[in-house]
Amino acid sequence: MAPLNEQQLDQLHIQRIVQIKKAALKVFANRGIIGTKISMIAAEAGISQGLSYRYFKSKEELLITLIQDALEEAKAAMEQVNHLPGTPLEKLRSLTKSMLDDSNKYFFMLIQQASSSEEVPEKAKQLLEQFSKENPIQLLIPLFIEGQRMGQFCEGDPYKLLFCYFSVITGLMLQEVQADENYWVHEVDLLMKVIMK
Amino acid sequence: MAPLNEQQLDQLHIQRIVQIKKAALKVFANRGIIGTKISMIAAEAGISQGLSYRYFKSKEELLITLIQDALEEAKAAMEQVNHLPGTPLEKLRSLTKSMLDDSNKYFFMLIQQASSSEEVPEKAKQLLEQFSKENPIQLLIPLFIEGQRMGQFCEGDPYKLLFCYFSVITGLMLQEVQADENYWVHEVDLLMKVIMK
Amino acid sequence: MAPLNEQQLDQLHIQRIVQIKKAALKVFANRGIIGTKISMIAAEAGISQGLSYRYFKSKEELLITLIQDALEEAKAAMEQVNHLPGTPLEKLRSLTKSMLDDSNKYFFMLIQQASSSEEVPEKAKQLLEQFSKENPIQLLIPLFIEGQRMGQFCEGDPYKLLFCYFSVITGLMLQEVQADENYWVHEVDLLMKVIMK
Amino acid sequence: MAPLNEQQLDQLHIQRIVQIKKAALKVFANRGIIGTKISMIAAEAGISQGLSYRYFKSKEELLITLIQDALEEAKAAMEQVNHLPGTPLEKLRSLTKSMLDDSNKYFFMLIQQASSSEEVPEKAKQLLEQFSKENPIQLLIPLFIEGQRMGQFCEGDPYKLLFCYFSVITGLMLQEVQADENYWVHEVDLLMKVIMK
DNA sequence: AATGAATGAGATTTCATTCAT
DNA sequence: GATGAATGAAATCTCATTCAT
Numbered sequence: 001m002a003p004l005n006e007q008q009l010d011q012l013h014i015q016r017i018v019q020i021k022k023a024a025l026k027v028f029a030n031r032g033i034i035g036t037k038i039s040m041i042a043a044e045a046g047i048s049q050g051l052s053y054r055y056f057k058s059k060e061e062l063l064i065t066l067i068q069d070a071l072e073e074a075k076a077a078m079e080q081v082n083h084l085p086g087t088p089l090e091k092l093r094s095l096t097k098s099m100l101d102d103s104n105k106y107f108f109m110l111i112q113q114a115s116s117s118e119e120v121p122e123k124a125k126q127l128l129e130q131f132s133k134e135n136p137i138q139l140l141i142p143l144f145i146e147g148q149r150m151g152q153f154c155e156g157d158p159y160k161l162l163f164c165y166f167s168v169i170t171g172l173m174l175q176e177v178q179a180d181e182n183y184w185v186h187e188v189d190l191l192m193k194v195i196m197k
Numbered sequence: 198m199a200p201l202n203e204q205q206l207d208q209l210h211i212q213r214i215v216q217i218k219k220a221a222l223k224v225f226a227n228r229g230i231i232g233t234k235i236s237m238i239a240a241e242a243g244i245s246q247g248l249s250y251r252y253f254k255s256k257e258e259l260l261i262t263l264i265q266d267a268l269e270e271a272k273a274a275m276e277q278v279n280h281l282p283g284t285p286l287e288k289l290r291s292l293t294k295s296m297l298d299d300s301n302k303y304f305f306m307l308i309q310q311a312s313s314s315e316e317v318p319e320k321a322k323q324l325l326e327q328f329s330k331e332n333p334i335q336l337l338i339p340l341f342i343e344g345q346r347m348g349q350f351c352e353g354d355p356y357k358l359l360f361c362y363f364s365v366i367t368g369l370m371l372q373e374v375q376a377d378e379n380y381w382v383h384e385v386d387l388l389m390k391v392i393m394k
Numbered sequence: 395m396a397p398l399n400e401q402q403l404d405q406l407h408i409q410r411i412v413q414i415k416k417a418a419l420k421v422f423a424n425r426g427i428i429g430t431k432i433s434m435i436a437a438e439a440g441i442s443q444g445l446s447y448r449y450f451k452s453k454e455e456l457l458i459t460l461i462q463d464a465l466e467e468a469k470a471a472m473e474q475v476n477h478l479p480g481t482p483l484e485k486l487r488s489l490t491k492s493m494l495d496d497s498n499k500y501f502f503m504l505i506q507q508a509s510s511s512e513e514v515p516e517k518a519k520q521l522l523e524q525f526s527k528e529n530p531i532q533l534l535i536p537l538f539i540e541g542q543r544m545g546q547f548c549e550g551d552p553y554k555l556l557f558c559y560f561s562v563i564t565g566l567m568l569q570e571v572q573a574d575e576n577y578w579v580h581e582v583d584l585l586m587k588v589i590m591k
Numbered sequence: 592m593a594p595l596n597e598q599q600l601d602q603l604h605i606q607r608i609v610q611i612k613k614a615a616l617k618v619f620a621n622r623g624i625i626g627t628k629i630s631m632i633a634a635e636a637g638i639s640q641g642l643s644y645r646y647f648k649s650k651e652e653l654l655i656t657l658i659q660d661a662l663e664e665a666k667a668a669m670e671q672v673n674h675l676p677g678t679p680l681e682k683l684r685s686l687t688k689s690m691l692d693d694s695n696k697y698f699f700m701l702i703q704q705a706s707s708s709e710e711v712p713e714k715a716k717q718l719l720e721q722f723s724k725e726n727p728i729q730l731l732i733p734l735f736i737e738g739q740r741m742g743q744f745c746e747g748d749p750y751k752l753l754f755c756y757f758s759v760i761t762g763l764m765l766q767e768v769q770a771d772e773n774y775w776v777h778e779v780d781l782l783m784k785v786i787m788k
Numbered sequence: 789a790a791t792g793a794a795t796g797a798g799a800t801t802t803c804a805t806t807c808a809t
Numbered sequence: 810g811a812t813g814a815a816t817g818a819a820a821t822c823t824c825a826t827t828c829a830t
Contacts, residue, residue: 032313033232059821170367171369256804432825441791506765513622561762569760587784628800639815641802645813
């Protein structure tokens with residue numbers, strides 16, 4: 001008699017993958033890619049070191065999976081922004097808050113870690129390169145242009161504006177590591193000024 | 198030919214130390230603390246792997262020395278800002294440009310790497326902690342208050358303003374890794390808006 | 395429906411043991427002793443990884459059991475040879491064919507794998523040593539002497555002749571791994587020449 | 592002042608490689624491919640575990656290098672056989688002795704280990720496959736045909752004859768592991784009978 | 789009894805540090 | 810002083826064995 005049916009097993013399998021990915025994302029985001037040891041991920045997930053190899057062939061594969069997830073997450077966030085209500089400024093403020101939110105923050109931190117590290121698997125580099133060419137810029141540019149047209153955002157090359165905006169977010173996320181949780185969420189408005197008229 | 202005299206030897210010794218520190222700073226700043234291997238530093242400095250051990254007891258000691266240097270450098274930059282000519286805004290703009298300058302950038306990047314990493318020697322953590330309590334804030338706060346008094350800087354807790362300002366700088370420095378050299382220097386004015394009225 | 399009675403359970407138990415031993419023998423013989431992973435045996439037997447531990451305490455115990463079986467099988471084959479009809483040469487040809495037969499081959503291959511590997515449990519080494527002192531030589535020597543007396547086998551130390559004969563069999567069995575199934579059975583006559591006049 | 596010139600360094604480098612290869616060949620040949628641990632190779636070579644990684648990227652790369660060497664060695668031995676003096680039988684006897692000689696034996700044993708194991712890197716499998724298609728058969732076949740023409744070798748498909756010949760050699764080499772050193776060299780004549788009329 | 793997820797000891801591999809030259 | 814080969818501790822990864830279901 002099989003103890004569990006196939007669907008339940010799949011369920012467990014997926015749960016484990018989610019559990020490991022969650023733990024790994026947090027550790028990778030906080031301790032950097034090379035600074036992350038498998039033992040740390042295992043400890044964070046509350047499992048043994050060997051177990052993650054049942055679900056991910058290697059540390060590298062796990063990392064790549066997480067980067068893919070993060071890039072998709074980022075893309076989704078950028079896409080959604082246009083469907084939000086309100087003025088461009090309000091939309092951007094929402095996006096910013098969501099990026100800094102605990103449930104999303106690690107994705108963006110991981111992207112930052114991966115982008116700023118040269119010790120990243122080749123596959124991950126390709127993903128990042130593809131992403132940086134394709135996505136976020138294309139998707140937020142209309143918002144920025146609209147913001148400029150409406151006189152909410154300051155003038156100038158919208159790409160440069162976008163670049164500055166992301167610098168700020170990046171800085172905040174990294175700074176935050178040693179600051180109080182959620183402390184800086186209230187600072188978003190301050191930061192919005194970078195792109196405001 | 199007579200061997201070098203003591204002073205000349207000291208001279209060489211100091212040159213070597215400078216050479217190694219310069220190389221190590223660059224590599225640590227760019228590749229992160231754990232991502233930096235002794236072999237990378239040796240390659241960057243153009244020396245053999247073993248040689249740095251004649252000048253620094255360990256990778257950790259070298260790192261701590263660099264962090265100390267960086268913190269002193271940072272402190273000096275903060276102190277100087279008050280002696281600069283011009284309004285608070287002009288002073289801060291100068292400081293910002295200097296921090297992002299090639300000759301200083303790596304110091305601030307190293308501080309950032311050290312602050313955001315949990316994989317740092319205990320000694321370094323203490324230095325950072327001491328630094329974050331003591332220094333830059335105390336030194337720039339008067340500048341910020343003066344800026345607010347003059348109506349150049351926006352209102353609110355000057356500490357928070359300072360925090361945001363550093364977030365932005367941090368973000369820019371890290372972003373820069375994949376951007377064009379010197380590209381963003383021109384964006385400083387944009388970023389200044391964070392603290393401007 | 396009533397549960398199975400004791401005899402039926404025993405029956406099942408024995409069937410399982412046979413099933414696992416058969417699978418393990420094949421895999422050990424083909425992939426070598428260290429090259430064999432428990433997961434391979436389980437896959438070959440069509441059971442789960444954990445199940446063999448209900449029947450054998452360890453991989454080592456399973457291996458030792460198989461080596462014992464193989465040695466007994468070999469001994470039995472050697473003993474039977476004298477009861478076969480025909481001349482010494484005909485008897486030996488029969489033995490050879492039987493050793494190379496699919497149903498026996500793996501036993502002899504396992505003996506070969508175990509003998510030529512130094513990575514074998516101590517217990518197994520003892521069995522092999524005991525076997526190599528006691529058995530096959532004693533049993534086939536009369537056959538060889540008879541063959542020499544009848545002028546069918548070539549002259550010389552019958553032990554050496556025997557050793558060469560087994561070298562040939564061993565070589566054939568191992569060669570076979572990459573040759574066509576049953577291809578070489580037809581070559582037996584060729585190989586018989588080693589011991590023929 | 593550099594302690595050694597470049598040529599001397601190269602010399603040392605080559606010596607180390609030879610040392611490691613020699614040790615590894617012996618261990619791989621005797622204990623099988625999976626049965627060989629890096630620690631065993633290091634012990635045999637009298638070096639630390641880590642050192643072999645200075646010269647070979649991985650256990651797999653070391654193995655592949657050895658298989659290449661072995662295949663080349665085998666090819667060279669086959670090619671030379673035609674230039675030896677004497678009748679086909681005498682030539683083949685020479686080849687056989689040389690293959691079983693201590694200085695060559697391990698190469699052929701490794702080829703045997705690699706061929707009979709399924710646990711071999713893909714690259715090695717390709718090498719072996721290529722070798723088994725290309726080389727020894729082509730090179731020895733003329734010798735066998737000549738031997739048959741002269742009435743020294745027995746009739747039949749020369750390829751089958753060759754196959755049997757190699758089975759015998761293989762068997763001898765493996766058997767030898769537990770036999771006395773050099774004992775069996777005297778048995779070569781006995782084995783030659785396989786292919787003799 | 790049976791499964792296959794989970795563990796942990798042991799293997800491979802990396803790299804900071806030492807050492808012979 | 811300088812080199813880079815060598816070491817060994819710590820990381821990654823594998824797999825025999827155990828265990829919850």
